Amino acid sequence: MTYSLEAFVNDLRRLTAEGGGPKDILPEVAPLAAKLAETPGWIKPDFYEVDPEQGIGITVLHEEADHTLLVETIVWAPGKGVLPHDHQTWGCVVGLDGIERNTIWKRNDDGGAPGHADLTVYHEANVGAGQTIVFMPDDIHSVQNHGDTPTLSLHIYGKSLAHVSRSEFDPDTSVVRPCPIRKKRPAA
Ligand SMILES: [Fe+2]
Numbered sequence: 746m747t748y749s750l751e752a753f754v755n756d757l758r759r760l761t762a763e764g765g766g767p768k769d770i771l772p773e774v775a776p777l778a779a780k781l782a783e784t785p786g787w788i789k790p791d792f793y794e795v796d797p798e799q800g801i802g803i804t805v806l807h808e809e810a811d812h813t814l815l816v817e818t819i820v821w822a823p824g825k826g827v828l829p830h831d832h833q834t835w836g837c838v839v840g841l842d843g844i845e846r847n848t849i850w851k852r853n854d855d856g857g858a859p860g861h862a863d864l865t866v867y868h869e870a871n872v873g874a875g876q877t878i879v880f881m882p883d884d885i886h887s888v889q890n891h892g893d894t895p896t897l898s899l900h901i902y903g904k905s906l907a908h909v910s911r912s913e914f915d916p917d918t919s920v921v922r923p924c925p926i927r928k929k930r931p932a933a
Pocket residue numbers: 830831832886
């Protein structure tokens with residue numbers, strides 16, 4: 746199969762230039778992400794390097810100069826994950842190696858009480874190699890690697906997550922707060 750990261754980014758540019766919203770873009774992005782996931786040769790060993798403080802390792806493969814179209818891989822160490830969060834832009838994840846548990850959360854309150862959010866589990870999905878999951882800007886999910894080997898996935902977002910104002914949720918304490926900006930490294 747002939748596809749490449751460069752061709753994928755060009756396809757993303759073409760799709761987003763058509764001016765549609767997330768509901769138009771995501772059904773087009775997901776199969777292309779799956780096609781890239783099936784393409785051999787572009788996954789480098791250093792994509793598997795975990796930042797010990799975060800328990801995950803993020804390698805940025807592409808971001809436009811105006812901070813749109815973020816493409817990055819994330820490796821998740823065994824037993825590691827992230828708390829529920831939103832993205833405030835459209836998102837698509839495709840599995841590359843191993844199985845990641847995605848939990849989709851439902852927010853039950855109206856957002857009227859600052860710092861408070863009442864979440865319950867809505868849906869759980871295992872995302873394995875070549876499988877995709879998509880997110881609308883307000884969707885809330887958490888991710889966990891329940892296995893005993895690292896997992897790797899490719900993440901595509903409409904905007905750089907460092908340049909949006911998004912939230913992190915603690916379902917145990919019903920707290921909502923600004924999502925921490927994760928440490929990332931550029932692709933070598
Ligand atoms: Fe996420």
